[in-house]
Amino acid sequence: MITFHIITIFPEMFDSYINESILGRAIKNKKIAIKCYPLRSFVRGKYRKVWPDGNISAQVDEKPYGGGPGMILRAEPILEAVKKIQSKKKNAKVFITAAGGEMFTNTYAQKMVTKKGLEDIIIICGRYEGIDSRVKKALRATEISIGDFILTGGELAAMVMIDVMARQIPGVLGKQESIEENRISSHEMYTRPEILPWQGKNYKVPKVLLSGDHKKIENWRKGEK
Secondary structure: OEEEEEEEOOHHHHHHHHOOHHHHHHHHOOOEEEEEEEHHHHOOHHHEEEOOOOOEEEOOEEOOOOOOOOOEEOHHHHHHHHHHHHOOOOOOEEEEEEEEEEEOOHHHHHHHHOOOOOOEEEEEOOEOOOEOOHHHHHHOOEEEEOOOOOOOEOHHHHHHHHHHHHOOOOOOOOOHHHOHHHOOOOOOOOOOOOEEEEOOEEEEOOHHHHOOOHHHHHHHHOOOO
8 A cells, every 4th residue: 555645734625635536435445545744733943933822823934045036935844744754654755746847647657656665655745936955955855747837836736646646556446447548549438328419410429339340449449440
């Protein structure tokens, strides 16, 4: 079983997504486990303040050295969070979500979940203008991007990574042949009814799929005539 450890300032963002549908079933069946670590709970020293009314404020960000817009996620609370995880999971692989990171693909995901001895994956969710670069150096972490675009935060990227990796694990999808990337086939697919009337037009299922000729159907799915 692979456990995904998520370090984030918004752990509640994961509640609905990871507890529904395929991921929720995978967790219930103990194929995967997902744990969230609220970054603010690892803030120490002058950045943590208890107010007279009992409320606690924990500052996870700071202004960048050298100037510039926005704020940077501080290194210390992130390192403390990873330290806590690695105290029990010493071989955990550490990822940082970052727009300029290595591109995340199905091939990369499959490589991770089949890596011998890898049972724990830590994903640090970036926010604001990014994370203090010393985190990557100190943890020897791998920066990962899910695409050539910018997100407001790394939580969505972490969900994508978990989803893609989880579905590569045998038993998560129920049938391993359900993994689309393992099929050499057309992306077109059809179900009942055979003729779909819509706004004055009839949309039909390709005749070859109704032929019963498995060889022709296989060739059609491969894009062959």
